[in-house]
Amino acid sequence: MTTEYRRILLDGYPILTTRHGDELVTKDGRSIGVDDAVHLAPCNPSKIICVHLNYHSRVQEFITKLPPAPTYFHKPVTALNTHKGAVVRPERCNWLNYEGEIAIVIGKTCRNISPGEAGDYILGYAVSNDYGLHDFRDTDAGSMLRVKGSDTLCPIGPGLVTGWDFRDKMIRTYVNGVLKQEDTTANMEWDMHYLVADIARTITLEPGDVLLSGTPANSRPVQIGDVVEVEVEGLGRLSNTIVYGPTPIRDDCGAQPTASEEVISTAMGGDWEFRGKRAAGGQGAAFYESALDDKK
Secondary structure: OOOEEEEEEEEEEEEEEOOOOOOOEEOOOEEEHHHEEEEOOOOOOOOOOOOOOOOOHHHHOOOOOOOOOOOOEEHHHHHHOOOOOOOEEEEEEOOOOEEEEEEEEEEEOOOOOOHHHHHHHHHEEEEEOOOOOOOHOOHHHHHHHHHHOOOOOEEEEEEEEEOOOOOEEEEEEEEEEEEEEEEHHHEEOOOOHHHHHHOOOOOEEOOEEEEEEEOOOOOEEEEOEEEEEEEOOOOEEEEEEEEEEEOEEEOOOOOOOOHHHHHHHHOOOOHHHHHHHHHOOOOHHHHHHHHHHHOO
């Protein structure tokens, strides 16, 4: 049996509620409509760890192959965002991509366990969106710190669901109501239990910590004003709106946003476009300019 918990602001105070139909109910008996609530992230992680590639559709899209074991990157906890929270695309940046995912939330301290034991350490699951600001793809020596770790780029919610079986569940991403991503967890190479056990071999996972389990094919850039929704069977629907950054990326220090071939090809679904153009006679620049025109 599944139970959905949501953290919300009620009368100005953060509080845990349980969902009952269209109502969120507190332990002291107060209630508020689901659509009327101001949501908080459903967990308070000390770390957010993400797998690079997991869905076979994403691997095929990039015309690559999976490594023999998962590889990971890290999102700072300052990237954490909420259901209905605004996702910021900073000024001078153009290549912000959605990535619909499922978040694994740890329930108790976890270290050196087998995949078969991992389920006992998982509190529950939530919908997430692992946004990437690809304008910084050329920086940080592959760590993707600014690509994936910039403020607001990790919405999780609307709730945390316990008792949910992750096997053979549909995941879909919509932009302004149009379906963009669709896949099933059956097409993941490494399941939730494997990912938790793998990380916990060397990194202690603590209650509230989050692992993001990968995205299917067709991650693409979004524009200011777009409404992006990720829906996972049995977990609900996470909604966020893309907004313009309040301040520009400073130009008096640090690496600057770029629109290199790597940036554009990754944002548009892999570098196969450029390989194909170069093989046809070095027409990469034409595609580069076309992609920029499409963004205007």
